[in-house]
Amino acid sequence: MSDLITQFRESLESLDRIRAEAIFTDALSRQSPIAAVEGLIVPALEQMGAAWHEGSVALSQVYMGGRFCEELVERVLPPSDPDRKHQPRSAIVLLNDYHALGKRIVYSVMRASGYELFDYGRMDVDELVERALADRIRVLLISVLMLPSALKVADVCSQLKARGADIRVAVGGAPFLFDGGLWREVGADAMGRSAGDAVAIVAAWMKEMP
Amino acid sequence: MNSMQRVLTTLGHKEPDRVPLFLLANMHGAKELGLSLRDYYASAKNVIDGEMRLLDKYGSDCAYPFFYASLEIEAWGGDTIFSADGPPLCGAPVIRRAEDIDSLRPPAVESSPALQRVLEAIAGLKQRLADQVPIIAVAISPFSLPVMQMGFDRYIELMHEQPDRFLRLMQANEEFTVNWANAQLAAGATAICYFDPVSSTTNIPRGLYLTTGQQVAKRTLARIKGPTATHMASGRCLPILGDIADTGTAAVGVSILEDFAQLKAAAAGRVSLLGNLNGIEMRRWTPAQTELAVKRAIAAGGPGGGFILADNHGEIPFQVADETLLAIRDAVDRWGRYPLDWVRDWVDPDPS
Numbered sequence: 001m002s003d004l005i006t007q008f009r010e011s012l013e014s015l016d017r018i019r020a021e022a023i024f025t026d027a028l029s030r031q032s033p034i035a036a037v038e039g040l041i042v043p044a045l046e047q048m049g050a051a052w053h054e055g056s057v058a059l060s061q062v063y064m065g066g067r068f069c070e071e072l073v074e075r076v077l078p079p080s081d082p083d084r085k086h087q088p089r090s091a092i093v094l095l096n097d098y099h100a101l102g103k104r105i106v107y108s109v110m111r112a113s114g115y116e117l118f119d120y121g122r123m124d125v126d127e128l129v130e131r132a133l134a135d136r137i138r139v140l141l142i143s144v145l146m147l148p149s150a151l152k153v154a155d156v157c158s159q160l161k162a163r164g165a166d167i168r169v170a171v172g173g174a175p176f177l178f179d180g181g182l183w184r185e186v187g188a189d190a191m192g193r194s195a196g197d198a199v200a201i202v203a204a205w206m207k208e209m210p
Numbered sequence: 211m212n213s214m215q216r217v218l219t220t221l222g223h224k225e226p227d228r229v230p231l232f233l234l235a236n237m238h239g240a241k242e243l244g245l246s247l248r249d250y251y252a253s254a255k256n257v258i259d260g261e262m263r264l265l266d267k268y269g270s271d272c273a274y275p276f277f278y279a280s281l282e283i284e285a286w287g288g289d290t291i292f293s294a295d296g297p298p299l300c301g302a303p304v305i306r307r308a309e310d311i312d313s314l315r316p317p318a319v320e321s322s323p324a325l326q327r328v329l330e331a332i333a334g335l336k337q338r339l340a341d342q343v344p345i346i347a348v349a350i351s352p353f354s355l356p357v358m359q360m361g362f363d364r365y366i367e368l369m370h371e372q373p374d375r376f377l378r379l380m381q382a383n384e385e386f387t388v389n390w391a392n393a394q395l396a397a398g399a400t401a402i403c404y405f406d407p408v409s410s411t412t413n414i415p416r417g418l419y420l421t422t423g424q425q426v427a428k429r430t431l432a433r434i435k436g437p438t439a440t441h442m443a444s445g446r447c448l449p450i451l452g453d454i455a456d457t458g459t460a461a462v463g464v465s466i467l468e469d470f471a472q473l474k475a476a477a478a479g480r481v482s483l484l485g486n487l488n489g490i491e492m493r494r495w496t497p498a499q500t501e502l503a504v505k506r507a508i509a510a511g512g513p514g515g516g517f518i519l520a521d522n523h524g525e526i527p528f529q530v531a532d533e534t535l536l537a538i539r540d541a542v543d544r545w546g547r548y549p550l551d552w553v554r555d556w557v558d559p560d561p562s
Contacts, residue, residue, distance in 0.1 A: 013415075015370065055446050055467065058415045060366045098291070098299050101362035147490055147527045148296030174444065178466065178490035185494075 009044040012065035013057060024072050033076035034083040034114060041069050042113045042199060049109070049194025053177075063105050066195060069112035077114060084116050088138035088209050090202060091118035093128055096152050099145035102173050106143060109195035115202065117141070125152055129159045132167060138209060139202055142171045142188070150175035150182060157187035170201045213271035213343040214400070220515040221437075221460055223479050229512050229546030232346070232484065232520040233270035235535055236277075237297065237528045239263065247528075248292040251277045254330035261335055265343065267532075268539050271518070272400075273339060275331040276348040276525070277324075279405070282390065283358045285322035295528050305360035308368060311375045316386035319393045329397040336398025346439075347399035348524075349391040351406035352383030353426040359383075365408075369422065380426050388433040395436040402438045404431065404459065405524065410445025412465070419450055427457040439463065439484060444523045448473055455480040466522045470510035474517070482516040487538070489521035493529045497537050502559070504541035509553045512546065519546065 004023060011020035027036040048065055051057035077084055092110070094103045100122065107119055117139075120131060132140055140160075144150045153171055160167050172192040176183050183191035192198040211219065211227045219226035239260020240250035250256045261273045280290045280300030289301040305311060319325050328347070335345050350358075356365040356379060369376050391402045408414060409423030431438050440454055441463030447454060448468045455462075461482040464473050470486045477483055486507050495503065504519065511517035519542060526535070545552065 052412075055411065055448075058411055058413055058418075060369070060414045060418065063363065063366050064370060098301075099362065101366075104363050146296055146299070147493070147529065148293060151529070175490050178444065178488055179493070181494075182490070 005040060005043050005047070008040055009047050012044060012048065012068065013061045015061075015064055017068055020068065021072065028076065032083075033081075037073055037077065037112075037114050041073060045069060045109050045112060046196030046199065049196030053193045059101070059105070062195065063101065063108075066105050066108035066112055070108040073112045073114065079116055083114065085114050085206070086116045088202075088206060089136055090115065090139040090141065091120050091132060091135065091137045092141040092143065093120035094122040095128065095142050095144050095156065096122075096124055096149040097144055097146045098122065102145065103143035106141060106172065106192070106195045106198045110141075110199060110202070113199045115199070125155045125159065128156055129163070132160065133163060133165055137167055139205055140167050140169045141192075141198055141202075142169060144171070144173040144175060147175045149173075151186065153188060154186040161187075168205055170198060172198065214341055217271055217344050217518065220517060221482050223482070223514065223516040225513075225515045225548040228548060229508055229542055230271040230518045231269070231539060231542045231546070232272050232274070232518050233264070233268050233526070233535060233538065234274050234276075234520055234524055235264060235268070235270075235526040235530070236261075236274050238526070238530075238532070238535070241528075241532075242267070246292075246294065247298060251281075251298070251327075254327045254334060257327075257331040258334035258338070261331075262338060268535050270539075271343065273335045273343055273345045275328060275335055275345065276403070277328055277331075279348075279350055280358060281324045281328065282350050282355065282386075284324040285317045285319070285386075285390075286359060287317070288358070297525060297528075300358040303358075303360045303364075305356070305379075308364070308372055308375055311379045311382075314379065314382045316382045316389070319389050325390065325393070329393060332394055332397040332399050344400035345398060346401055346403050347391070347394035348403045348405060349387050349394070349434075351404050351409070351423070351427065352380055352387045352430055353423040354406050354408040355383050355387070357408060369418070376422075384426060384430050387430055391434045391436075391438075395434070399436070401436055401460075402434055403463070403524065404434075404438045404440045405443055406440055407443035407445045409450070409454075410442040410447055410465070411449050412442075412445035412467075416449050416453070420453060424450075424453055424457060427454075427459070431458045439482075441484065441524045448476060451476045452480065461518065463520070463524055464522065470507060474511050477516060479514075479516060482518065483511055484518045484520045485522045486511065487519070487521045489523045489526050489530070492521065492534055493527060493531075495534050495537075497533075500534055500537040501541045501545075504538055505545050505556070506558060508542075508545055508550065509556055509558075512548075512550050513553060
């Protein structure tokens with residue numbers, strides 16, 4: 001299987017959609033859609049995320065690959081499919097700034113990994129807290145690019161805590177990559193270095209949450 | 211040596227009297243004048259006064275009349291969103307549909323009040339500084355400007371899926387950037403910092419860079435009538451450092467995500483390096499951490515010249531304390547004096 005994952009990943013990185021689709025179709029002929037997603041797409045996207053973090057893959061490759069995988073998974077696991085992971089109730093948001101690419105990538109990779117989550121778009125602190133509480137969100141993924149936005153995560157976390165919300169917050173984005181201690185400082189529960197990390201974090205939290 | 215001599219010497223890959231420091235804390239000018247960022251950037255006089263105060267206080271080796279990136283988007287018909295504590299950001303995309311590119315025309319520099327404010331600030335600084343201190347102006351590269359013009363996700367899609375429209379967009383942007391950079395040089399800027407983060411290998415693979423960003427940079431820099439430095443704004447560039455040098459740029463702003471000693475070796479006298487202090491971490495550096503960061507950067511980049519100490523993003527966050535900026539300057543004074551004899555025997559106390 002690892003050879004197939006490598007081939008699939010290489011086809012995504014080189015934007016060879018025909019080859020990627022052929023590998024995925026072949027996997028589908030031997031296993032269920034959710035097994036093919038979890039056995040092929042999820043690890044390939046995780047590897048690409050890790051490779052981006054270490055500098056051997058570019059963001060454009062991660063974005064185009066994630067977007068294509070989202071399309072592939074949409075075909076075999078539509079949003080209403082019972083195999084889609086609707087729990088824990090999750091949402092992703094771009095907090096306070098206007099650079100949406102990171103959020104878009106994480107959203108694509110999460111959906112390409114079989115997760116359904118709310119896309120809140122861009123929100124400020126108060127709007128986000130109210131919406132997350134109203135939607136009874138359990139996992140909140142916050143994406144930022146600018147340092148002032150990253151610092152505002154502290155306001156989100158403190159307001160959620162003051163309201164007694166049982167929400168875990170994972171953060172991602174450039175300020176957290178450049179300052180490895182920042183996510184703890186703002187009170188987040190985890191930090192993802194790549195979109196693949198977001199999937200791993202949510203998967204781990206799924207097991208822990210009642 | 212004055213700042214200009216110091217910088218020119220290091221750009222000639224020789225050792226000046228000390229390591230030049232580009233303290234790119236442009237937003238701190240507003241703090242110095244007690245103004246909001248919106249009010250500060252509304253007037254050229256404010257920026258002139260702010261830059262002069264920053265030079266007096268911190269002893270940087272350049273003036274940096276960079277207002278904010280989205281100012282260029284204002285010239286294209288867009289708007290800017292100001293905040294109290296961070297760089298102004300661009301508002302809604304000016305290219306809403308890919309088809310808009312077909313009729314896109316580059317705006318005239320002289321018809322943009324925002325660009326004119328920058329030119330006025332540069333001229334005012336030139337009057338005060340003459341040729342003692344270099345004035346570093348900024349132009350966003352034609353290749354990176356679309357991130358603000360249309361959004362990064364749609365731009366990546368355009369590059370891959372609509373190559374003809376991509377070229378059409380580059381033609382319009384190149385015309386604008388060349389005119390904008392040359393207007394700043396004519397107003398008194400010493401050099402242009404060509405911000406090109408999309409070309410970074412953080413954002414696109416080398417193969418794509420060679421057929422896109424590098425070609426755009428070669429065409430654009432050849433038409434800019436003055437020296438340029440290319441800045442990756444925190445993005446990685448080690449695999450393309452030689453390719454960037456081939457565009458004709460004199461210096462490259464590099465990333466803290468890469469090993470500075472490796473970058474220095476790769477530059478190999480072909481381009482100077484600008485870096486490599488972590489502007490985000492800088493917000494909570496202690497005096498001891500500040501000194502160590504400066505020593506590390508100087509130890510890796512300083513020997514032989516071809517090195518200017520700066521943050522790795524080209525803009526120090528508003529949240530960085532004045533005391534930290536002063537500590538950086540003090541550390542450069544202490545450890546940046548050539549010859550850098552201490553470097554030979556220095557052992558990093560925390561190499562991790």
